[in-house]
Amino acid sequence: MSLALSQSASRYGVLLVNLGTPDAPTSKAVRVYLREFLSDTRVVEIPPAVWFFILNGIILPIRSPKVAKAYASIWQEQGSPLRAITEQQSIALRQHLEQGTGEAIHVDYAMTYGNPSIASRIKDMQARGIDKIAVLPLYPQYSATTTAAVFDKLMAHLKTVRNLPEIRFLKHYYEKPSYINALAQSIADYRAQHGEADKLIFSFHGIPKRCVKKGDPYFEHCQATAQNTAAKLGLSDEQWMMTFQSRFGAEEWLKPYTDETLEALPEQGVKTVQVVCPAFAADCLETLEEISVENAEVFKEAGGESLDYIPALNDSEAHITLLSELAQQQLQNW
Ligand SMILES: C=CC1=C(C)c2cc3[nH]c(cc4nc(cc5[nH]c(cc1n2)c(C)c5CCC(=O)O)C(CCC(=O)O)=C4C)c(C)c3C=C
Ligand SMILES: [Fe+2]
Ligand SMILES: [Fe+2]
Numbered sequence: 503m504s505l506a507l508s509q510s511a512s513r514y515g516v517l518l519v520n521l522g523t524p525d526a527p528t529s530k531a532v533r534v535y536l537r538e539f540l541s542d543t544r545v546v547e548i549p550p551a552v553w554f555f556i557l558n559g560i561i562l563p564i565r566s567p568k569v570a571k572a573y574a575s576i577w578q579e580q581g582s583p584l585r586a587i588t589e590q591q592s593i594a595l596r597q598h599l600e601q602g603t604g605e606a607i608h609v610d611y612a613m614t615y616g617n618p619s620i621a622s623r624i625k626d627m628q629a630r631g632i633d634k635i636a637v638l639p640l641y642p643q644y645s646a647t648t649t650a651a652v653f654d655k656l657m658a659h660l661k662t663v664r665n666l667p668e669i670r671f672l673k674h675y676y677e678k679p680s681y682i683n684a685l686a687q688s689i690a691d692y693r694a695q696h697g698e699a700d701k702l703i704f705s706f707h708g709i710p711k712r713c714v715k716k717g718d719p720y721f722e723h724c725q726a727t728a729q730n731t732a733a734k735l736g737l738s739d740e741q742w743m744m745t746f747q748s749r750f751g752a753e754e755w756l757k758p759y760t761d762e763t764l765e766a767l768p769e770q771g772v773k774t775v776q777v778v779c780p781a782f783a784a785d786c787l788e789t790l791e792e793i794s795v796e797n798a799e800v801f802k803e804a805g806g807e808s809l810d811y812i813p814a815l816n817d818s819e820a821h822i823t824l825l826s827e828l829a830q831q832q833l834q835n836w
Pocket of ligand 1 (some may be wrong): 521522523524536540545546565569582584641645647648669707708710720748750781782785787788835
């Protein structure tokens with residue numbers, strides 16, 4: 503397929519962006535990462551003057567060593583899984599785009615928090631003479647806490663730039679048939695290989711309920727994702743459910759909570775579950791540790807027999823094909 507580009511392909515860039523991760527599984531590195539992440543008012547909406555003292559005096563000293571241990575348990579030779587997988591996705595996407603379009607488009611990745619930063623990658627692209635950049639946040643479902651945070655970081659950097667590049671920004675892709683097909687196919691493949699469980703759980707990263715009440719469409723996007731995927735798989739209502747994981751702090755987050763659901767299911771006769779986490783484009787702490795280890799323990803302690811985690815789309819062929827389609831839609835006629 504031709505992209506109908508208005509200038510040489512070497513002038514175009516695609517930037518994949520994911521959340522971010524510490525540079526090392528140590529208390530010190532986790533503290534640096536969490537400080538940047540949790541100081542973002544898109545993520546925590548407590549007035550900064552108040553939050554500064556709670557974050558630095560209580561949260562970071564207590565949370566950093568605990569979370570560093572969790573990171574250490576999933577750390578790989580290539581470093582943090584989230585960073586390593588996102589890098590693989592960018593390499594595979596570059597190859598896929600070149601094979602599909604015959605154009606050598608520059609593809610790279612960045613993290614909203616930590617390294618490599620969005621600013622460093624935009625600077626690098628501009629230094630290469632790239633002046634049209636398509637930014638693809640790897641969040642299928644839009645939330646102000648994630649997607650808008652990418653936008654903010656991008657704009658904060660561009661505010662320091664005299665000669666701006668042109669930018670196109672993908673807001674969400676939960677509604678794209680290729681996304682639902684890739685998700686459904688990954689679940690179908692897993693079930694063909696491992697058999698079916700009593701229940702399929704779509705566990706999404708949560709956000710505070712307050713955010714949704716104020717207009718964040720994330721809940722709606724999650725619901726549509728789960729419903730469309732279940733329909734594609736031909737599941738009846740009793741065969742699946744939607745839950746929300748990874749809550750933080752004391753206020754109410756989107757419900758039902760994944761851990762509380764897993765605690766209650768064995769009593770209702772559900773002894774085996776398969777969990778898929780569609781909000782995560784790459785496996786990370788929240789899937790490899792929180793779901794596969796912590797929540798699997800919760801389920802078993804409550805009388806469950808097995809919790810199997812269905813991997814994220816990562817750098818699978820279907821996912822790279824989807825990302826290539828999204829990138830091409832952004833680049834088309836530019
Ligand atoms: C404090 C509030 C948080 C909101 C709101 C939130 C939303 C949100 N996050 C993701 C994706 C990821 N989150 C990850 C880790 C993580 N998330 C929070 C907090 C909030 N997330 C924290 C504090 C952490 C770090 C770990 C911890 O301290 O518990 C990750 C994994 C990063 C990794 O390195 O592996 C991802 C990915 C989404 C999609 C989302 C809302 C839609
Ligand atoms: Fe998170
Ligand atoms: Fe978590």
